[in-house]
Amino acid sequence: QKEVEQDPGPLSVPEGAIVSLNCTYSNSAFQYFMWYRQYSRKGPELLMYTYSSGNKEDGRFTAQVDKSSKYISLFIRDSQPSDSATYLCAPRPFSGYSTLTFGKGTMLLVSP
Amino acid sequence: KAGVTQTPRYLIKTRGQQVTLSCSPISGHRSVSWYQQTPGQGLQFLFEYFSETQRNKGNFPGRFSGRQFSNSRSEMNVSTLELGDSALYLCASSFLGGEDEKLFFGSGTQLSVL
Numbered sequence: 086q087k088e089v090e091q092d093p094g095p096l097s098v099p100e101g102a103i104v105s106l107n108c109t110y111s112n113s114a115f116q117y118f119m120w121y122r123q124y125s126r127k128g129p130e131l132l133m134y135t136y137s138s139g140n141k142e143d144g145r146f147t148a149q150v151d152k153s154s155k156y157i158s159l160f161i162r163d164s165q166p167s168d169s170a171t172y173l174c175a176p177r178p179f180s181g182y183s184t185l186t187f188g189k190g191t192m193l194l195v196s197p
Numbered sequence: 198k199a200g201v202t203q204t205p206r207y208l209i210k211t212r213g214q215q216v217t218l219s220c221s222p223i224s225g226h227r228s229v230s231w232y233q234q235t236p237g238q239g240l241q242f243l244f245e246y247f248s249e250t251q252r253n254k255g256n257f258p259g260r261f262s263g264r265q266f267s268n269s270r271s272e273m274n275v276s277t278l279e280l281g282d283s284a285l286y287l288c289a290s291s292f293l294g295g296e297d298e299k300l301f302f303g304s305g306t307q308l309s310v311l
Contacts, residue, residue, distance in 0.1 A: 119299070128201070128287050128302035129240070173240065184230075184253055185300065187240035 088112050091174060091188035098195055104161040106191050108174035111155065115176035115186075118150050120159045123171045123190065132172075133159065164195045199224065201290050201303035209309045215276040218306045222269050222290030228252075229271040230300060231263060234285040243286075246271055275308075283310045 090109045098104055106120075117136055121129035133148040135141045141148045149158040157174050171190040202221040210216050222229050230253075231243040242255040246265035263273040269290075275282055285307050289300040 121302075126304070126307075128203075128289075128304045131299055131301065134299055175240075184242045184245070184255070185240075186242075189239035 088186050089174060089176060089188040091191050093189055093191060095192040095194050098164055098193070100164060100166060100195055100197050102164050102195070104164050104168070104193060104195075106159040106161075106172045106174075106193065108157040108159075108176075108188050109155055110157065110174075110176050110186075112176070112178070112186070113155075114178040115155075116179045117177050118148065118157050119175040119177070119185065120146075120148055120157075121173040121175055121187075123173060125170075129173055161193075164193075166195050166197050169193055169195050201288055201301055203286075203288050203303040203306050205306060206304070207307045207309075209311060210278050211311050212278055212280060214278050215274060216278060216308060217272055217274050218286055218288075218308075220271045220273075220288030220290075220303060222271070222288075223301055226290035226292050226301075227269050228291045228293065228298070229265055229269065230289045230291075231271070231273050232287045232289065232302075233257075234287055234305070235283075240287070243273065278310045280310050283308060 120133040122132045123129045138152045145162045147160040171192045173190040174188045175185040204219045228247045230245040232240050234240045245253040249265045260276045265271045285305040287305045289302045291298040
């Protein structure tokens with residue numbers, strides 16, 4: 086079993102839809118949970134950053150972490166065509182900030 | 198403030214050659230990490246440098262090496278290139294490299310090995 090699993094997609098939704106992107110992990114030592122967005126031919130861009138369990142909201146984006154089930158979610162409200170990208174979850178332990186374990190990412194396509 | 202800059206943007210090499218990739222971190226950032234991204238394996242950690250010292254290393258063969266200069270700029274080198282080294286190589290920087298630090302990535306160098 087890989088440490089971090091994501092459905093590769095693509096996930097296709099119409100503009101304005103609520104999107105749910107999910108990630109599971111196996112390492113109980115993971116304490117920090119990052120979501121990165123990667124556009125084609127670009128580097129990953131940090132989108133959301135949470136510590137431990139709970140929810141965090143930033144504009145149209147909400148990150149949710151359930152450490153008991155080792156499940157991470159990213160919700161996008163009122164999705165836009167500009168949200169079309171690959172979304173990567175990247176959890177890590179308390180130390181080892183540079184050694185992120187990335188999921189392979191979920192490709193999201195938002196059609197106008 | 199300028200982001201992480203990687204050069205060159207694209208590179209084509211043949212098997213057996215060696216290659217050097219360059220990374221300039223965000224101004225003031227002292228930690229530089231390198232990742233390899235392939236369709237099959239996704240993003241994998243190569244190594245991290247802080248104050249010119251390698252602080253962490255991923256599970257890659259010794260053909261992959263790096264260094265960091267006093268101005269925090271970093272280079273990574275791959276010797277005796279193999280076809281499987283074709284990938285997007287990403288550099289990321291962070292300020293001090295503490296527990297609460299976040300990584301900021303460059304756009305990467307796309308390496309093709311023929």
